[in-house]
Amino acid sequence: MARAIMLQGTGSDVGKTVLVAGLCRAAKKRGLKVRPFKPQNMSNNAAVADIPGDTSKSGGEIGRAQWLQAIACGVAPSVHMNPVLLKPQTDIGAQVIVQGKVFGEARARDYQALKARLMDAVLDSWGKVGEGADLVIVEGAGSPAEINLRSRDIANMGFATRADVPVVLVGDIDRGGVIASVAGTHLILPEEDRRMIVGYLINKFRGDVSLFDDGLKAIEKFTGWRCFGVVPWLKAAARLPSEDSVVLERLASGEARALKVAVPMLGRIANFDDLDPLKAEPQVEVVFVPPGKPLPADAGLVVIPGSKSTIGDLIRFRENGWDRDLAAHRKRGGHVVGICGGFQMLGRRVRDPDGIEGSVTEAEGLGLLDIETVMEPEKTVRNVSARSVQFDLPLEGYEIHLGRTSGPDTMRPSAIINGVADGAISADGKVSGTYMHGLFGADAFRGKFLESLGIKGAGIDYRADVERALDDVAAELESHLDCDAIFGLAR
Incomplete structure (x- = not known):
């Protein structure tokens, strides 16, 4: 089995998707055979991926984020990179996609009871993704601090503990309260989950990072966790496909154009x-x-x-x-x-x-x-x-x-x-x-x-721009994170 490291967030939309894509590209540039993995995703932005062993011309559905991360790795996307995909249809129900195919529909409460059955599919895909790889970088979903859902979790610590994958916690400073969110996660996690975390990083920082030195000391005091770095606001991320519709709530009209x-x-x-x-x-x-x-x-x-x-x-x-x-x-x-x-x-x-x-x-x-x-x-x-x-x-x-x-x-x-x-x-x-x-x-x-x-003169090379954006994100992460330490702690 390939070595693996997992990124989990103190909440949703802390930037895990882009960070995993950037780390995948950074690992690829180091000559590593790297693959992405997300046990469970919730998104109506889906992509079509290969179903290994399926001889038909049809494909299976995965989250668009794992499709992007596969591009960052330089490999074809596979349904095993995102074995469980939830596609919301109503405020309380979603279509459930398992290993690329429609499994059924479930209301939120019913889905919680279904999770135990889905863990088998998650672990099966986990074994397949790691075949022939040097490194797998895993993305969590939501937050491990949702301890009310922990007993049936398959997306965060439920997966990490079963698969024995060390975790890096991601805090989003842009939304405020990052010290409390990191320290609070440490406080409420059960010991079995807390010991899976090997450190943390701070994402989306704007301005002079030295102004947060006392913040890092405070987090260390409360948690004892090491900091792998502080990532600035990544402008290149705006040139990458967005996965979650939550970002639409923040999109505003830019400058007037033709x-x-x-x-x-x-x-x-x-x-x-x-x-x-x-x-x-x-x-x-x-x-x-x-x-x-x-x-x-x-x-x-x-x-x-x-x-x-x-x-x-x-x-x-x-x-x-x-x-x-x-x-x-x-x-x-x-x-x-x-x-x-x-x-x-x-x-x-x-x-x-x-x-x-x-x-x-x-x-x-x-x-x-x-x-x-x-x-x-x-x-x-x-x-x-x-x-x-x-x-x-x-x-x-x-x-x-x-x-x-x-x-x-x-x-x-x-x-x-x-x-x-x-x-x-x-x-x-x-x-x-x-x-x-x-x-x-x-x-x-x-x-x-x-x-x-x-409109004359349009038709930029869009795919090349996405590749350049991935390179730019990877370069920023290499500059601001201790990538050697993160990759070195994978097991």
């Missing part, structure tokens, strides 16, 4: 990293619009992203008045793109006769495309290579969706995937939809698409 792209923040928004390549374009401003706020009238393009609950989000779309905003945008000559669930919403009607998404089984669509969608139990999960019909350029992405869409506008497909027509385009060409995620990741297509909206 093209404004408005994205409604759906309640169950999924795979919103589809917008990252557009955000990276210097002439494009992407604005995520929260509920209660109107879609900006000066937007040239509205993108309706994916959704884990198409009918529910369609109903809330209308409650927010976004349907009226979208109609006004359309009258002004604005363009609209719908991706996956957003594509389904653009049609005349969405039907769910089997109640797959919930008790509401039918909803009127936004009516911008002459199509209808019927939800079906079988989920399509696969990586795809395709071709844009409009621009005759290659596309590459993935599909994760339920439903079958038909109607007159599908006779004008937006893409050809494996020889089969996908999506639809309106008669005037200004409204389009597709089931393919990653649409804007194709540089040549993105450049031509933006040119059709009046």
Whole structure:
């Protein structure tokens, strides 16, 4: 078995995902065969990964974060890098993905009882990820201080103690109270868990780090743990795909640019990293619009992203008045793109006769495309290579969706995937939809698409920029952390 080290946080969104990705890239640069692992993830931002031993052309779902971390390692993503993925559908329930495949649905309380059965899958995947590797870097979920959930935990200390993986605790100074959060974690952890922690690091520091010297002394006094370093605010992290929709609550409009792209923040928004390549374009401003706020009238393009609950989000779309905003945008000559669930919403009607998404089984669509969608139990999960019909350029992405869409506008497909027509385009060409995620990741297509909206010279090498960002994050971590000590404590 490969040596391993685990990063756990004093809370959610302390930056574990980026730190693990950066450490993976740092280890790779040292010549190590490194792999990422996250026992349990909760996110509607999913990626399609290989299922080792599966000879079919379909893939399995993992968290987008582990997909990014696999890129940092220079290896193909595998479903075993994230054996349990929870995809929230309601405030109290989620779809459960185990080793890439749909396991079922569970309400929060029911899921706690299910965890004991899922630990076997976690440990099975753990053994597979380590095969042929020198080092595995593990990411926890939430916080080990959630001691009310400890007896059935599979994501933090429950995993670390079973797999005997040493833990580095991550504190987020940007949110305040970092001394109390680190010291408080030490205080309330049971001794079995406390002894798994080999030290801590402080993340997201802004300013003169020497001003925190007394803070480090205080933490040492309360905990006795060693500090592996203080990481500054990593500007390069903004160029990496974001995994958790919690970050959307903090996204604000940047400086005005040549093209404004408005994205409604759906309640169950999924795979919103589809917008990252557009955000990276210097002439494009992407604005995520929260509920209660109107879609900006000066937007040239509205993108309706994916959704884990198409009918529910369609109903809330209308409650927010976004349907009226979208109609006004359309009258002004604005363009609209719908991706996956957003594509389904653009049609005349969405039907769910089997109640797959919930008790509401039918909803009127936004009516911008002459199509209808019927939800079906079988989920399509696969990586795809395709071709844009409009621009005759290659596309590459993935599909994760339920439903079958038909109607007159599908006779004008937006893409050809494996020889089969996908999506639809309106008669005037200004409204389009597709089931393919990653649409804007194709540089040549993105450049031509933006040119059709009046933006010339677009089409940066987005994937190369992600690779440079990973290199930059790794370099920062090498400068501010004792990486030798962290890697050396792996066992």
